[in-house]
Amino acid sequence: MKIKVIVTLKNGVLDPQGKAIQQTLNGMTFDNVSEVRQGKYFDIEVNESDENKAKSQVEEMCKKLLANLVIEDYKIL
């Protein structure tokens, strides 16, 4: 079963890459872009048929490795 995860920086945490992307977009005439926040996306293939079990395992993975909860939030899709 494939579980999808998105990891993003928490609100208020500086995202210099997102800022640089936003400024580049503004320079490319997309001048209505006021903010870009960059994140990470994971496709995780888990050998498990029970969706709830798989998702709770992935949640553990997020807490222990995929996200650093000091600055990041995760969302299991």
Next chain:
Amino acid sequence: MKSSVIIFPGSNCDRDMDVALKKFGFENEMVWHNDAEIPKSDLIVLPGGFSYGDYLRCGSIAGKSKIIKSVIDFANSGGLVLGICNGFQILTETGLLPGILQQNKYLNFICKNVFVKIKNKDNKYFKKIKKEILELHIAHNEGNYFCSKDELKSIEDNGQIAVTYCDHKGNDDEKNNPNGALKNIAGIFNKDKNILGMMPHPERMIDPFLSGEDGSLFFENLIESL
């Protein structure tokens, strides 16, 4: 005094550290990340570099490597653990030190000499160093120290800030902040001050002909204090 330097795939300051430790009298051993045991040591060093290619987040994969459990046990039993640069990033990823090192504020890799101010000498790492300001080298892309407001208050209250970026006179203000680090933090301790993580590289400043010798003061103090 015995020390161990842990080598991860992608470490690149391990041999400089080995040379520095031996120069000041440590009997040093190199330990591979895939070993489970660390030889009996008075000091464990996590060196600089790009462990595991900086994949996911700097230090995150090394923070789960086989050897790390022994490092954590050693640290929790009061042993001295020093993390330089990537080693500092690894220490935050294991949770031995609070906070995280984010990408530098202006997105550039910084490689230059800087001055740092020693903020707390009541510990084995800086106790007998007579200077207040050291000139050391930094080389990193992720040295922008960050932690939550509560965490920052707690590390300030506990005297856990070890060194801050400053100018040659010791002004550790925003003007002298190379990477955007909170409060100019260049290095921090854990609560008990047996663990130190810092971005500057003392092992690169131990030769009067090549660099400067403020790193020598750091190692001389360390061997005397242990």
